[in-house]
Amino acid sequence: MPDQNLELENISIPMTVDVPYRFTAGYYMARFLTELRDNGKFLGIQCPVCKRVQMPPRIVCAVCDVKNEKWVELGSQGVLTGYTIMYLPLTDPTTGKPHEPPFVYGSVRLEGSDSVLDHFIDIEPDPRKIHVGMRLEAVLRPRAERTGDLADIRYFKAV
Numbered sequence: 740m741p742d743q744n745l746e747l748e749n750i751s752i753p754m755t756v757d758v759p760y761r762f763t764a765g766y767y768m769a770r771f772l773t774e775l776r777d778n779g780k781f782l783g784i785q786c787p788v789c790k791r792v793q794m795p796p797r798i799v800c801a802v803c804d805v806k807n808e809k810w811v812e813l814g815s816q817g818v819l820t821g822y823t824i825m826y827l828p829l830t831d832p833t834t835g836k837p838h839e840p841p842f843v844y845g846s847v848r849l850e851g852s853d854s855v856l857d858h859f860i861d862i863e864p865d866p867r868k869i870h871v872g873m874r875l876e877a878v879l880r881p882r883a884e885r886t887g888d889l890a891d892i893r894y895f896k897a898v
């Protein structure tokens with residue numbers, strides 16, 4: 740019988756997992772992505788009770804637990820509500836390719852929205868040059884290169 744009290748060194752086993760997959764965006768997200776791809780516009784959805792506008796759109800208001808049905812067009816500019824400077828590579832889930840550090844990743848609340856979208860911020864990764872509340876604008880891929888996913892937004896830049 741093996742000795743249960745034997746101290747072992749911590750051995751790690753390197754493993755690379757490659758799991759490409761697709762899932763259906765659903766009606767609300769598909770409408771949002773189609774409008775972004777075809778017309779370069781952002782749509783939000785408004786709660787009939789609290790009037791909160793969610794973007795990306797969600798079928799149910801998480802506060803009121805009612806179905807959202809009123810679509811509203813949002814501006815392509817907004818404000819930075821939080822950010823992080825990434826010093827480790829982040830794999831882009833849509834391409835599988837790493838985004839080389841350092842870079843800024845942040846939450847942006849577009850004009851007319853009450854929720855935020857997390858995305859790349861094209862700004863020097865220097866905390867002295869970034870601040871919560873700064874105005875940003877979405878930079879989209881050219882129309883011919885858009886595919887109908889969030890990567891159609893290349894990044895947000897300072898206005």
Ligand SMILES: [Zn+2]
Binds near residue numbers: 787789790791802
């Ligand atoms: Zn609500």
